[in-house]
Amino acid sequence: MWKFSVRRILIMIPQLFVLSLLIFVLAKMMPGDALSGQIDPNIDPERIEELRIEMGWYDPWHEQYASWVGGVMKGDFGMSFRFKMPVTELIGQRIVNSFWLSVATLILTYLIAIPLGITSGRYNDTFRDQLITGYSYVGFATPLFIFALVMLWIFGFQLQWFPTSGSVEPGMQPGTFDYFMSKFYHLLLPALSMALITTFSTILYLRNEIIDTKQKDFILLARSKGASESRVYNQHIFRNSLLPIAAFFGFEITGLIGGSIFIENIFGYPGMGQLLIESISLRDFSVVTATTLLFGVASILGALISDIILSLVDPRIRIK
């Protein structure tokens, strides 16, 4: 497994390389640059030109790319033009938020999806099941951003149960328990909104898995041992059905990245998704390349994590 992971990571290096090249070229093709936003009669256009030259904007793109790659090799992703700080540091600030948002979303997703999926699969074709699958289809059909807006409106403003923007109460001391709670409180509503919409695939998947597993021979064997229904479900069916869900885990990460762009925007939550969109629009290219690269790494790692989890929990794969 160790070898397997290393190999996967080695494969991902050329992929990331091509990805970075693509992103870089695309970025260069886009109109405007980080200084387009500085158009102002009282800023000297010559100063802007000077800065462009300093930034290397007029160098041939491959030279820029080479120097960028050179920096990345040394762990230096350059400076954010907009934030005037090293990209690494900037992302460091944001990634924590995104990370916890994702974790909370995942946990909520599973907290919601697993019981529903299990109920639905165990009692398939009953009223309960239809109710749950019905919810799943509606969830499938609801655009995330409309749902999130409605959630924000109801729970944030009408009921005022949750804060409506930011990632933490102003003035909290990092490291304190209050700070932690405040962070948690802030990410609850966005995470819940995203989770409620993303559960549906997990529910349906789990349901199918359970219905599938129910008919396996080893379930019959378990029954013939005299295992009660609840034991059959708890010991045999659920364990086996949850396995692919566990494997799904890594792939969820890719989905989360997409979803976070909407969610962070709506809930004013300063994370990576928001950073990416802002940086593209404001042509803060060093941030764009670093962020997309990071997302790429996250997706690949997600897939890798899936494989690793699967190989950890599934003995059939473990041996290979």
Add this chain to the structure above:
Amino acid sequence: MAEKLLEIKNLKTSFRIKDDYFAAVDDVSLNVNKNEVLAIVGESGCGKSALAFSIMGLHTRAKMEGDILYKGENIVGISASKLNKLRGKHMGMIFQDPLTALNPLMIIGDQIGEALLLHNKELSKTQRKEKVINLLNKVGIPRAEYVYEQFPHELSGGMRQRVVIATAIANEPEILIADEPTTALDVTIQSQILDLIKDLKEDMNSGIVLITHDLGVVAEMADRVAVMYAGEIVEIAEVTTLFEEPLHPYTRSLFNSVPNASEEQDRLHVIQGIVPSLQNLPRNGCRFAPRIPWIDGSAHEAHPQLHEIKPGHFVRCTCYKHFHFPEEVRKEEEHHGVS
């Protein structure tokens, strides 16, 4: 004398297809005695597996009528908890495909241990492990300590089947139902497994229901044989009787169609027509009649019953008296054998 462990009376197990129920096991009566192997033979679709599942109460959506008496107590329709006390403790089952019959995510020890755990709560963990290892030894698995920790996919087919058997016999059940236990195995393994089952039977003194389509296996294993066709039992007899004097046309056809390693045949017998599907079973008259069209209709009973020809030898329908192979009349007949 034979002690009746299991007595099946007029069992009818029906499945729902579309909006109707169709009986896969139709009015079957049988009994299984202590220290006896009862073989149930038939081709696929004859209802032999459905019968086995009925005995174990494994059908979740079937309608069951009739009685299955275990030591005189009816187990049809009893509560799930009662059934669970019976299953695994008094009745064990061996499945056809050892590949799918084991939970891929559980180590061997736990799978066998589960059977112990469910019926013997007093056992401590270490005691349980000890017993499991004994069981593994008993079914002939070498290096039992090591196998205990292994997962099913790490074992060969034969080994897995031994594990399944160990699970089935964990609580020394009085009745063991083996549903095609060797079909998926190679012949050398098959003989080992059969020997194992035989030994266990001697050991535990239990009654075994052996479901199979392989007449060779029957000849090797059975004390008594029940031949099933289309959900019904068409013939029951002691094994030697049946092999020496098969009476029912179906039994006879079956014997004649097996290529035999020990004798030369140029042509094998072919049973005309095809095995009817559950929905298309002829429900009236002799169910085998359509497949022996050269036998005059009047030879069949209107409502075929099992007739006891000799003590312990039952045959259904009177057509056996008039049966003869068409080859004996016309050699060409089987060219036709198509619907």
Add this chain to the structure above:
Amino acid sequence: MGFLKVEDLKVHFPIKGGLFGRTLDYVRAVDGVSFTLEKGKTYGLVGESGSGKSTTGRAIIGLNHVTSGKVYFEDKEITGETKAKSDFRKDIQMIFQDPYSSLNPKKRVIDLVAEPIRNFEKLTRKEERIRVQELLELVGLNPESILKYPHEFSGGQRQRIGIARAIALKPKLIIADEPVSALDVSVQAQVLNFMKEIQDELDLTYLFISHDLGVIKHMCDHIGIMYKGRYVEEGSAKEIFENPQHIYTKRLVAAIPDIDPRKREEMKQFRAEVNTEYEQSYNDYFNEEGLAYGLKPISDTHLVALPEKG
């Protein structure tokens, strides 16, 4: 000179692993198999699962990549021939084990049976249909069923469709890979009978692959026994069944359940003896890797895998 000649055939499947997916080792599915088929006869290839018998058959017809060795068909080398339209494809056909999976469920009988014809011959629609109907008649199916789909047939009938398809181009050799293992006994009888009939009618040669010694004995003139990718014994049916020389063959033959319940005890004892012998003399018959030695003739037709020393 032989009709089909297989020389030192090897089929190895790589085991990939390590950091870069290098080939670490090989599964030696077929590891040096040689035999010759005579025209018009049936040659049986027997072995337990994993013995390489099916791989051998598939390698001959080109479904598996041949690692080394040569296959001659009518004195022409056909090893590694991959072109779909090569001539030998017309002459060598195959019958598959599972009549359910070997027929494309989405195709009607006419399309199934006509497929090889369409590949090699240009016939009009009408000619083609007549030909297919003839073939169906030949295999004992109702010629009017050409528009049915495979699932509408029973297993035996399907296997006949498979056979009709295999004989559509009037092949010379048919490789039958476990043609009856998936069938019930009564149906099995139908198919076996039928295969024998058309063999005479069409002057076919069979390479009959099976694990069922009963069936093999019923069908074959010559038999090769395989174990772990190698031959352990080869000979006429009579020689193999009545005078098995290799310990493995003996054990295999002994394991066949006897149809006579009265011989039960006798058989059990016999088996036990063979097993004891097998265990005791295992090292005499197999090398350190547990593989068989090369074949040594002990009569004109009978070859046994014995170590060099004898």
Add this chain to the structure above:
Amino acid sequence: MEANTTNVEIKTKEVIKSPSGFSVVGRELIKDKLALISLIFLIGITAFVYGTALFLDQDEIVRVDLFSIYEPPGEEFILGTDYGGRDVFGQLIIGTRNSLSIAILVTLMTGIIGILYGLISGYFGGHVDNIMMRILDFFLILPFTMIVIAFVAIVPKYGVWTFSLIMTAFLWMQIARLVRSKALAEKELDYIQAARTLGTTNFKIMFRHLLPNVSSIIIVTMTLNLAANIGLESGLSFLGFGFPESTPSLGTLLSYARNPQTLEYRWWIWVPASLMILLLMLAVNNVGTALRRAVDARQRRG
């Protein structure tokens, strides 16, 4: 002669019995009332939308009218107007048509690419498969949003086709993977091997044998994708990369809800479009699920 007539009879009879025919699906639909209603709804709405759109003048509908800004629903405007004084009902019809067309276009294009890619990769396996899968993996890590934004900025004429192409570039992988794994599994089945022994060329095997046998799952997946694609366009519009308002779509209508005032006070602009999306997706999903059931039944080999 006689044989011919019999054949015809057989044919008509068999087509009905054939598992791959529409009868199974039809039966499944009739049994599943919800799916039937969904299908009728879909057909109805499609016919209505495409039919009505023929009589509507898109230029007229997107014409800005300063004197009827934010009219609530009423007699003159069934569903009111937006901030440009444009008729929401007309936009809804044309928008539904546009969105449907795009969803169908994208679904078809992703389908074709995915099928070809998956078939080739799965059928040939080995190194071909390996390389093709690495390429596919690469597409999977492409940052969707980033590239779409870049494209929108770079491509001068941003219309239905460019939009669909971009969508397609990111969506074909699912089908490709599915087809590949099916093909990988299916090609091990004897009928494919049989075809090879019969001298059938690889090309024919792929398209005549493999494809029909994976087609049912493809159809089901594509149906479900169609539902997803309807929703997709609205997501991009939300980020501001949908169509210009001169090309109304369900997404542009829905994206009006980005404005909190519209969200709260002018429901008539975005609620109908939301409902339309929801209904369309539900309906397509229901039909897709019924299809899946029909397909499953067949796979149990009737």
Add this chain to the structure above:
Amino acid sequence: MSKSLKWLFALMLAMLLVLAACGNDTAGDDDKKDDPKTDQEDPKDDGEKEDGEEPAEDDGLYSIDDFPREKTNEGEAIEGGRLNFGLVSDTVFEGTLNYNFYSGAPDAEVIAWFDESMLYTDGNFTFTNDGPAEFTTEPYETDEYPNGVTFTFTIKDNVNWHDGEPVKAEDWAYSFEVIGHPDYTGVRYGADFSNIVGMDEYNAGEADTISGIEIVDEKTLKITYKESQPSLLTGGVWSYAMPKHIFKDIPVAKMQESDAVRKNPIGMGPFKVKSITPGESVVYEKFEDYWRGEPKLDEVVLKVISPKTVVQALETGEVDMVDEFPSDQFVDNADMSNVEWLGNTDLSYSYIGFKLGNWDAEQKKVVMDPEKKMADVNLRRAMWYAVDNNAVGEKFYNGLRWNATTLIIPPFADYHNADIETPTYNPEEAKKILDDAGYVDVDGDGIREDKDGEELVINFASMSGSDVAEPLAQYYIQSWEAVGLKVELIDGRLLEFNAFYDRVGQNGEDDPNIDIYAGAWGTGTDVNPYGLYGADQMFNFPRYESEKNTELLLAGNSTDAFDVAYRQEVYKEWQELMVEDIPVFPTLYRALLMPVNKRVQNYSLEYGSTMGRHEIAVTQEEPFKH
């Protein structure tokens, strides 16, 4: 209070702060509000003349004149208290918290609470002596610089940094040294700096000190400018000091990313930074030693709120006030019961520009091209007549934007020409002009051909971003079509702001396909329009020049122009010239709105107000709720 920033930022529609991408609605109008100054314009009366019968608000129309500019309401202020301030933005604030380095408007808003200018301004945006420093000027005449001027600044005694250090002359001088330093990374350096004697040499690295800046004593600073211009008094002198004792050890190139800028910035304003959550919020506490007296509030919490949620945040009292309110959300929320609405005219205008030439990169100047499609002034004038800006303001903006007349906006009260005659909506006149100029419909399709009878399609570049951008552009196109001109959106769609400015010519590489464009400018506090219309200015996007234009623009910022009457005359003439030549025509002026919770006292939107942030107070602990 005077935060006399040079708010220069191009507010250009939108965009800066707002991301087109994020689809924020209000984007369109963000801009900045700012400072002091009165204006008493007329603009609203257009609103009234429109449909006359009903009072404005009943038919959904509002006028900027109906809004108070100051919040001084009744009630007793309580001691201390905490004010919640919302920074309305779709993006985070960047966190470059120093006047010398920041580049985004949100950052400026954050800085304004803790730091301030050394010089306050009055209603005309002119420096006064009310701020932390006073100044005197004297001419500086040498052979080299015959028109020079020397400023002598005296910093008031009680002005201290938050860490207790007094603000010294060297701190102020230091900010010049930093901005002028060759390693400086910000955008502030420009003509205002090179105008200082010795700055060029220093900037080029040839001198270690700036000869024109002299630290006379701890509290006195002298700065000598080569050229004496009125602009110096309206923001031309850099008036922000830097605490040298903190920055002196940090290399200039690293300052922008240093903790002194990002994590624990200090200033001399009424509040001290207590804690910062990067990008999201800042907590300030009062600076008791503030030179104008102890602030009334104990604490101020500033946090970023999305324009999507600003209304709810105000209604629930989550924030007491915001830096700016998206005006398109006003109408639906005008009845919000817990706030009072303040309003003023924004320092910006929108316009339609005509491409009349090209940028000559070699000579760095504009070159007119008579072959351009829009070269005929009659065509341009007709297009002006063809659009009904009052209707646009009323219908799209409920009167919160209104017809613009000249390129010098009303807040520059001394210079704005209120009496000027400009074309207003008159399609008949437009048609007549076109007919006379030879633009007639030759082929009878309802569309006019050009003077040679060739097909005339005018390509229009317009920016996306605001909600109404699209219908607005459509409306203009329709209006022109109504007089027979065929105008099409370039590429058939709105341009994202980067693409827009690239193609309009921010790099001097104008897209030749663009004939007209819709733009907007934030004017900043300096009335001088040279930066936008000077012949050698890159931002002269119409690429227009004329001798008279150059002459007038130079005259307007000459030493003579210190005479207000003279300057008024010059700019009057320039405004008329613009109406005559029409390189661009202004379309709309804008209102700046600010809701303030009823508990808040002493806040002013007035330009040049002397009411400082230290005076802000609240009347009760909890905000009012809607």
